[in-house]
Amino acid sequence: xxxxxxxxxxxxxxxxxxxxxxxxxxxxxxxxxxxxxxxxxxxxxxxxxxxxxxxxxxxxxxxxxxxxxxxxxxxxxxxxxxxxxxxxxxxxxxxxxxxxxxxxxxxxxxxxxxxxxxxxxxxxxxxxxxxxxxxxxxxxxxxxxxxxxxxxxxxxxxxxxxxxxxxxxxxxxxxxxxxxxxxxxxxxxxxxxxxxxxxxxxxxxxxxxxxxxxxxxxxxxxxxxxxxxxxxxxxxxxxxxxxxxxxxxxxxxxxxxxxxxxxxxxxxxx
Amino acid sequence: xxxxxxxxxxxxxxxxxxxxxxxxxxxxxxxxxxxxxxxxxxxxxxxxxxxxxxxxxxxxxxxxxxxxxxxxxxxxxxxxxxxxxxxxxxxxxxxxxxxxxxxxxxxxxxxxxxxxxxxxxxxxxxxxxxxxxxxxxxxxxxxxxxxxxxxxxxxxxxxxxxxxxxxxxxxxxxxxxxxxxxxxxxxxxxxxxxxxxxxxxxxxxxxxxxxxxxxxxxxxxxxxxxxxxxxxx
Amino acid sequence: xxxxxxxxxxxxxxxxxxxxxxxxxxxxxxxxxxxxxxxxxxxxxxxxxxxxxxxxxxxxxxxxxxxxxxxxxxxxxxxxxxxxxxxxxxxxxxxxxxxxxxxxxxxxxxxxxxxxxxxxxxxxxxxxxxxxxxxxxxxxxxxxxxxxxxxxxxxxxxxxxxxxxxxxxxxxxxxxxxxxxxxxxxxxxxxxxxxxxxxxxxxxxxxxxxxxxxxxxxxxxxxxxxxxxxxxxxxxxx
Numbered sequence: 001x002x003x004x005x006x007x008x009x010x011x012x013x014x015x016x017x018x019x020x021x022x023x024x025x026x027x028x029x030x031x032x033x034x035x036x037x038x039x040x041x042x043x044x045x046x047x048x049x050x051x052x053x054x055x056x057x058x059x060x061x062x063x064x065x066x067x068x069x070x071x072x073x074x075x076x077x078x079x080x081x082x083x084x085x086x087x088x089x090x091x092x093x094x095x096x097x098x099x100x101x102x103x104x105x106x107x108x109x110x111x112x113x114x115x116x117x118x119x120x121x122x123x124x125x126x127x128x129x130x131x132x133x134x135x136x137x138x139x140x141x142x143x144x145x146x147x148x149x150x151x152x153x154x155x156x157x158x159x160x161x162x163x164x165x166x167x168x169x170x171x172x173x174x175x176x177x178x179x180x181x182x183x184x185x186x187x188x189x190x191x192x193x194x195x196x197x198x199x200x201x202x203x204x205x206x207x208x209x210x211x212x213x214x215x216x217x218x219x220x221x222x223x224x225x226x227x228x229x230x231x232x233x234x235x236x237x238x239x240x241x242x243x244x245x246x247x248x249x250x251x252x253x254x255x256x257x258x259x260x261x262x263x264x265x266x267x268x269x270x
Numbered sequence: 271x272x273x274x275x276x277x278x279x280x281x282x283x284x285x286x287x288x289x290x291x292x293x294x295x296x297x298x299x300x301x302x303x304x305x306x307x308x309x310x311x312x313x314x315x316x317x318x319x320x321x322x323x324x325x326x327x328x329x330x331x332x333x334x335x336x337x338x339x340x341x342x343x344x345x346x347x348x349x350x351x352x353x354x355x356x357x358x359x360x361x362x363x364x365x366x367x368x369x370x371x372x373x374x375x376x377x378x379x380x381x382x383x384x385x386x387x388x389x390x391x392x393x394x395x396x397x398x399x400x401x402x403x404x405x406x407x408x409x410x411x412x413x414x415x416x417x418x419x420x421x422x423x424x425x426x427x428x429x430x431x432x433x434x435x436x437x438x439x440x441x442x443x444x445x446x447x448x449x450x451x452x453x454x455x456x457x458x459x460x461x462x463x464x465x466x467x468x469x470x471x472x473x474x475x476x477x478x479x480x481x482x483x484x485x486x487x488x489x490x491x492x493x494x495x496x497x498x499x500x501x502x503x
Numbered sequence: 504x505x506x507x508x509x510x511x512x513x514x515x516x517x518x519x520x521x522x523x524x525x526x527x528x529x530x531x532x533x534x535x536x537x538x539x540x541x542x543x544x545x546x547x548x549x550x551x552x553x554x555x556x557x558x559x560x561x562x563x564x565x566x567x568x569x570x571x572x573x574x575x576x577x578x579x580x581x582x583x584x585x586x587x588x589x590x591x592x593x594x595x596x597x598x599x600x601x602x603x604x605x606x607x608x609x610x611x612x613x614x615x616x617x618x619x620x621x622x623x624x625x626x627x628x629x630x631x632x633x634x635x636x637x638x639x640x641x642x643x644x645x646x647x648x649x650x651x652x653x654x655x656x657x658x659x660x661x662x663x664x665x666x667x668x669x670x671x672x673x674x675x676x677x678x679x680x681x682x683x684x685x686x687x688x689x690x691x692x693x694x695x696x697x698x699x700x701x702x703x704x705x706x707x708x709x710x711x712x713x714x715x716x717x718x719x720x721x722x723x724x725x726x727x728x729x730x731x732x733x734x735x736x737x738x739x740x741x
Contacts, residue, residue: 025731026650027727028726028727028730028731030731030734033735063361065360065361067584086363086364086365089361089362089363090363092361094361096354096357098353098354099353100354100355100357102286102290102353102355103353104289104290104293105289109289113282113286114358114362116274116282117274117279117359117363117364118362119274147293163358258737423662426658426662427658430651430654430658432649432650432651433649433650435647435649436647436648437648440644440655443640443643443644444644444655444659447633447636447637447640447663448663448666450633450670451666451669451672454673454677455676458676458677477676480673480676483669484669487669491661491662495581498581498582498657499581499654499655499658501654
């Protein structure tokens with residue numbers, strides 16, 4: 001493939017990311033408590049949990065945007081501070097539920113800009129070809145040259161997917177990536193995530209869409225109230241939506257049991 | 271895999287900012303119009319009796335510039351914040367200092383554009399007369415240095431405001447007290463240049479030197495503080 | 504359920520002995536100072552109003568000191584992530600605002616009597632006024648700046664503290680062009696005891712207030728840490 005050959009040699013390849021005893025406090029609120037997890041290349045890890053469970057915080061820490069109050073995040077055994085910041089961010093791809101694209105530029109221009117920024121391609125022609133290929137992959141080839149603000153929510157999300165995957169990041173973090181996508185979009189994203197996993201990337205996904213996510217998971221972690229309540233590893237292809245749901249229920253039970261001994265806070269006086 | 275060199279990163283980011291601003295043309299025009307309106311308002315306030323003094327003209331120039339500049343800067347950062355593209359840039363493998371410099375330069379370009387509107391408006395409405403080419407040269411130099419100082423502070427705080435609810439009011443509150451030396455040097459320097467006598471030109475030279483020092487310190491401060499202010503929680 | 508490591512904030516509060524001592528010193532000073540001020544020789548040109556000088560000058564100086572402290576503490580907070588430094592920074596900023604206010608209010612009172620106008624664009628007073636505004640903006644940013652408010656404030660404090668010399672130079676350059684009308688009174692030897700007593704008492708007051716305020720911040724941090732510990736132990740719901 002032309003784009004494959006055009007990739008510059010010596011790209012950093014992350015093999016493992018380890019979270020050890022991760023805590024994050026915001027003043028009086030503990031967002032995440034004592035989470036430990038290992039992520040490996042070629043594995044897709046799903047982070048499940050109710051809203052506010054601390055999943056986005058954990059992802060933020062993996063993306064080096066959030067600093068742990070306690071504990072560490074190790075990238076191939078080294079902390080983020082020990083890495084050269086640019087080298088680490090070059091391996092990183094973050095897809096959020098917000099597209100984070102320039103709405104005044106066209107889809108193609110967005111991709112070209114971010115592609116150049118990541119320096120993932122040897123020269124301009126390789127970059128242009130890769131952008132065109134990515135646009136076709138996500139189904140935006142016909143809308144490629146309109147300003148992004150004219151794109152629908154689903155198409156913007158597809159653009160965001162293309163932007164994130166263009167530099168072929170080694171650590172791929174996805175926070176509710178299915179937001180705004182129609183059924184075709186969901187299938188497309190699942191396909192692309194599986195392809196990234198095959199390529200050997202470390203993939204971490206937060207989502208509530210258990211049926212779409214199920215068949216892709218190699219590892220699942222369930223967070224409730226900031227704590228890791230359930231964890232399981234699956235052989236490739238053995239996981240599915242119902243299995244995730246069972247794990248979720250197991251986690252809720254574990255969480256309820258842990259909370260059974262708590263004193264109720266005093267009722268406010270009338 | 272190497273990413274682009276530092277100047278190239280700044281250039282890429284700056285070019286992106288320029289293109290985005292040009293595409294959203296109606297917002298630039300609105301800011302330019304705002305600048306003209308400010309000058310108009312000042313003319314209603316000051317004109318009608320005795321002809322306006324050179325001091326008034328110098329003052330109006332810099333107030334109009336800083337008000338419309340602040341508006342343009344707020345709006346520009348607000349757009350980045352709404353789309354959260356700043357976060358995308360913070361995650362990308364670009365030097366934070368390159369990001370800061372590109373913001374500084376794009377803000378400066380915007381304000382130079384505003385000058386191109388405000389100065390002629392002053393010449394027209396207030397009868398401001400700059401003099402010969404030498405005086406114009408000095409004025410342009412003064413404006414450039416003043417704008418760079420203003421932009422150095424505004425770019426730093428504009429980018430670090432985050433998503434606080436009061437951020438629209440907060441930016442002027444943070445920036446204006448800090449750029450008082452720039453406004454003072456700019457207004458007094460402009461007065462000195464417009465006045466045109468050899469002594470006042472000496473004054474103008476003093477103000478220019480002062481601005482040079484301020485700009486160097488402000489840009490260094492911005493480069494130094496940008497990373498911690500935009501950084502991780 | 505004991506935690507394996509106590510959070511650093513869960514240390515016992517420092518003993519109050521030095522604080523009581525300093526409070527005693529400053530109380531004595533503050534009680535004595537008015538006596539000495541009243542007994543000091545009257546300045547011929549300005550009369551009674553000149554006595555403002557005895558606390559105006561120390562307050563203005565303490566505002567500067569507060570600003571400098573806040574700047575340094577903010578730098579430590581931003582670059583070393585020291586929460587303790589942040590406590591010192593906010594305390595210093597609040598004191599800058601308080602002492603600055605005293606200076607800015609007493610200055611015009613003096614100016615009115617001395618030169619007939621409330622405001623004279625005196626270099627020092629103007630610089631103090633701007634400093635005051637910057638640190639009010641600091642408190643504003645810290646409180647209303649959202650989650651990143653403390654960092655934003657710290658950046659402002661650092662930039663602001665470094666900007667103060669620039670403000671001073673620009674205003675003084677400006678003022679050299681205008682005729683000088685302010686005359687700094689030379690210190691009559693009879694005035695020295697009153698002046699230095701005021702200076703020292705106010706300095707000690709500054710230190711006492713700083714300590715109290717920093718203790719308050721530390722107590723808040725301790726409370727947060729305890730709250731989290733209690734949550735962990737399952738004693739309270741979130």
